[in-house]
Amino acid sequence: MPQSFFILSGEHLELGADEVVSISKSYDIKTTFLVESKLVIIKSNTPWHKIAERATFVRDCGNISGTFNDISEIEIPVQNPKSFVCRAFNLSSKKINISNIERDAGTILKTRWSSSVSISNPSLVVYLIITDKAKYVGYADSTITLKRPKKTIKYPTELDWKLSRCMVNLSQLKEGDTLCDPFCGTGTILLEAESMGMHSIGIDFDFDMCDITRRNIVANGYDPRVVNSTYQFIPKIKKEIDAIVTDVPYGIASRSSASPKKVIEDLLSAIPKKMKLVLVYKKGINITELSKAKKYEIYRHKSLTRVIVVR
Numbered sequence: 001m002p003q004s005f006f007i008l009s010g011e012h013l014e015l016g017a018d019e020v021v022s023i024s025k026s027y028d029i030k031t032t033f034l035v036e037s038k039l040v041i042i043k044s045n046t047p048w049h050k051i052a053e054r055a056t057f058v059r060d061c062g063n064i065s066g067t068f069n070d071i072s073e074i075e076i077p078v079q080n081p082k083s084f085v086c087r088a089f090n091l092s093s094k095k096i097n098i099s100n101i102e103r104d105a106g107t108i109l110k111t112r113w114s115s116s117v118s119i120s121n122p123s124l125v126v127y128l129i130i131t132d133k134a135k136y137v138g139y140a141d142s143t144i145t146l147k148r149p150k151k152t153i154k155y156p157t158e159l160d161w162k163l164s165r166c167m168v169n170l171s172q173l174k175e176g177d178t179l180c181d182p183f184c185g186t187g188t189i190l191l192e193a194e195s196m197g198m199h200s201i202g203i204d205f206d207f208d209m210c211d212i213t214r215r216n217i218v219a220n221g222y223d224p225r226v227v228n229s230t231y232q233f234i235p236k237i238k239k240e241i242d243a244i245v246t247d248v249p250y251g252i253a254s255r256s257s258a259s260p261k262k263v264i265e266d267l268l269s270a271i272p273k274k275m276k277l278v279l280v281y282k283k284g285i286n287i288t289e290l291s292k293a294k295k296y297e298i299y300r301h302k303s304l305t306r307v308i309v310v311r
C-alpha cells in the first residue's frame with residue numbers, strides 16, 4: 001500500500017491530523033495511519049496530492065519512499081530529476097543539526113543523479129523527517145496550493161474559513177457528494193465545500209443571509225442552492241443530502257429562534273440517525289445524543305471556546 005506523509009502546520013494538531021485521515025478515508029475506506037508529533041503517515045490508495053489539495057492544516061507533504069539509518073542509504077524512486085532540494089525536519093525530542101543533514105543528503109544525491117540543486121524552484125523536493133521513532137525519506141515532484149474561494153460579502157458572525165473547510169473534510173465527503181448547511185449565514189461552509197468539488201445546499205431563516213450566501217456563491221462561479229427556511233426543511237430534501245455540516249447559532253449577534261441546546265436537539269430529530277454530521281457550537285452545551293461523538297475544543301478567546309462534534 002502506498003504511503004504518504006503530511007507535516008502539520010501546528011494549529012489544532014489533533015484536528016489537523018484527523019482531517020488528513022478523513023480526506024484519505026473519503027476516497028479509500030481502508031486507509032490506515034500513524035501520527036507522531038506533527039507528522040501524519042497515511043497508508044492508502046489515495047494519492048498524497050488529493051489530500052494536499054483539500055487539507056487545511058498541512059505545511060509540507062509528499063510520498064514516503066522508506067526509512068533510513070544513515071544518510072548514504074536514502075533511496076528515492078525517481079530518475080535524475082532536473083533539479084532538487086533536500087529539506088530536513090526534526091520532529092524528535094533530540095537536538096539535531098538539520099542543515100548538516102540537508103547538506104550531506106544534497107551532496108550524495110547530486111553525485112548520484114548528476115542534477116543541480118535549486119532552492120527556489122526545484123523539480124523535486126526530498127524530505128528527511130526525523131521523529132523519536134524513525135527517520136523517514138519522502139519526496140514530492142509538485143507543490144500544491146489550496147484552491148480557495150473568495151468571500152465577496154463578509155459578516156461579523158461568519159465562521160473562519162479554516163474551521164469551515166476542516167469541518168467539511170471531517171464529514172468524509174468527496175467530489176459530487178452533497179452537503180447541507182441548515183444555518184448557512186454567509187455561506188462560508190458551502191463555499192469551502194463547492195471549492196472542493198462537492199454540491200451544497202444552504203438553509204437560513206434570515207432572508208438577508210440567504211441573499212448574502214447566494215451572492216457569495218455566484219461570485220465564485222458556483223450554482224447557488226439556498227432555501228429561505230428553518231432547518232425543519234431538511235426532511236424534505238434528506239434523500240439528496242450526504243452530510244450535514246453546520247455552525248449552530250449561539251450568540252445575540254446571530255439571531256436565533258431558540259436556545260442552542262434546543263436548536264441542536266431539534267436538528268438531531270429532523271435528520272436521519274445515520275447521516276454524517278459535523279457541528280460546531282459554543283462550549284458548555286451537553287447533548288446526550290452526542291455524548292459518544294468525537295469532539296474537539298477550539299479556544300478563541302476567554303469568552304469563546306468552540307466545540308466541533310463529528311458523528
Ligand SMILES: C[S@@+](CC[C@H](N)C(=O)[O-])C[C@H]1O[C@@H](n2cnc3c(N)ncnc32)[C@H](O)[C@@H]1O
Pocket residue numbers: 155157158159160182183184185186187188189203204205206209229230231232247248249250254255256257258
Ligand atoms: C452562527 S450563524 C452561521 C454563520 C455561518 N457559518 C457563516 O460563516 O456565515 C447562524 C445562522 O443561523 C441562522 N438561524 C438561526 N436560527 C435558525 C433556524 N431556526 N433555522 C434556520 N436558520 C437559523 C441565522 O440567521 C444565522 O445566519
